[in-house]
Amino acid sequence: MKKNQVSKEDVLKDLIAIQKYEYQGMDHVDAIRLFGISEKEYCALYNKYKKEIVDNLCKTKKHLEKMTLEQKFFFDIKGWLLLPEILDNDEIMLMKEEVYLGAKNGYEGKLQNLLDHPKITGILSEILSEEPFIMFEESYGFRCENSFTTVRSYGWEAKSERSDMGLPHVVRPPQQANAMRYQVAGKKIFSGLTRVIWELEDVKYNQGGTSFLSGSHKAHFNFSENNPYLPDVRDSKWKKNIIKSMENYSCPAGSAIIFTESLLHAANNWTNKDNPRCAVFNCYNSIWSNWHKSVISHDTIESMPEKRKSLFRGIWEIPHGENQKYVKESNTI
Numbered sequence: 001m002k003k004n005q006v007s008k009e010d011v012l013k014d015l016i017a018i019q020k021y022e023y024q025g026m027d028h029v030d031a032i033r034l035f036g037i038s039e040k041e042y043c044a045l046y047n048k049y050k051k052e053i054v055d056n057l058c059k060t061k062k063h064l065e066k067m068t069l070e071q072k073f074f075f076d077i078k079g080w081l082l083l084p085e086i087l088d089n090d091e092i093m094l095m096k097e098e099v100y101l102g103a104k105n106g107y108e109g110k111l112q113n114l115l116d117h118p119k120i121t122g123i124l125s126e127i128l129s130e131e132p133f134i135m136f137e138e139s140y141g142f143r144c145e146n147s148f149t150t151v152r153s154y155g156w157e158a159k160s161e162r163s164d165m166g167l168p169h170v171v172r173p174p175q176q177a178n179a180m181r182y183q184v185a186g187k188k189i190f191s192g193l194t195r196v197i198w199e200l201e202d203v204k205y206n207q208g209g210t211s212f213l214s215g216s217h218k219a220h221f222n223f224s225e226n227n228p229y230l231p232d233v234r235d236s237k238w239k240k241n242i243i244k245s246m247e248n249y250s251c252p253a254g255s256a257i258i259f260t261e262s263l264l265h266a267a268n269n270w271t272n273k274d275n276p277r278c279a280v281f282n283c284y285n286s287i288w289s290n291w292h293k294s295v296i297s298h299d300t301i302e303s304m305p306e307k308r309k310s311l312f313r314g315i316w317e318i319p320h321g322e323n324q325k326y327v328k329e330s331n332t333i
């Protein structure tokens with residue numbers, strides 16, 4: 001900050017740059033030294049222009065497609081949300097082709113665009129990020145930690161294809177506090193471990209889409225009398241009734257379903273004769289917590305656009321924003 005610097009714009013530019021340097025990991029003392037001001041001067045200027053600084057750093061939020069109040073209402077009471085037809089036909093064709101050609105996850109090719117598709121990033125920011133960590137132009141305020149694809153032809157059976165036999169299950173039983181749990185506090189949703197399913201083929205009602213026990217993410221009572229710690233309903237006396245109460249959806253290709261993994265949900269037999277299920281399952285979490293061991297290579301992350309890379313950041317504390325960017329040390333492969 002030059003001594004003869006008088007314009008408010010110039011002062012603000014420098015104050016914002018100092019903040020950004022700090023969020024990227026620079027020590028506060030080094031950051032202010034770089035701009036030639038003392039701590040005392042910095043504090044005085046920061047307090048004077050605090051609102052302008054925060055507004056500027058928050059401006060990316062304005063570009064996000066915001067979660068609507070209606071979406072918040074339904075996501076909160078049900079635990080899942082269907083976003084119908086949000087991909088166009090060309091996108092669907094190209095992505096489907098990659099899955100049918102053998103892509104096992106959505107980390108590469110056109111499928112990579114789904115990781116931070118603009119139709120979901122606003123919602124994920126709302127349900128997984130918190131102030132002030134949502135606000136950067138260069139990084140997301142949530143992490144991606146798992147991705148897989150599936151192709152299910154007519155006759156695909158959950159019982160033989162899945163280790164949980166397609167039973168309703170959760171990440172951890174929601175009736176007890178746990179680090180992955182759905183919660184709402186201070187009018188703010190924290191969804192915990194959260195899945196986005198991209199359906200790349202039509203899904204017909206009751207013919208094999210994922211099913212959900214709406215509202216179960218807020219359960220206060222166990223879904224199993226025998227073992228309250230089991231994450232699925234296999235030994236529950238009410239198993240049949242739970243399965244009967246599950247809801248599912250129909251949707252055209254190019255739709256997405258977002259759900260909290262605290263919600264009882266299940267894989268189902270694919271009984272649609274008209275087309276296979278072709279879907280991508282991407283999983284997200286808070287920047288503070290981690291469930292899956294990611295299996296995405298450093299080279300793949302490095303080849304991504306800058307902001308997308310931040311989805312693969314580490315989870316350690318950020319007194320100065322050290323983990324805001326992806327760094328090789330956060331790779332778990």
Ligand SMILES: O=C(O)CCC(=O)C(=O)O
Pocket residue numbers: 195209210211261265266267268281
């Ligand atoms: O395969 C399915 O439909 C269910 C997937 C699932 O259990 C999950 O995404 O956590």
Ligand SMILES: [Fe+2]
Pocket residue numbers: 169265
């Ligand atoms: Fe699951």
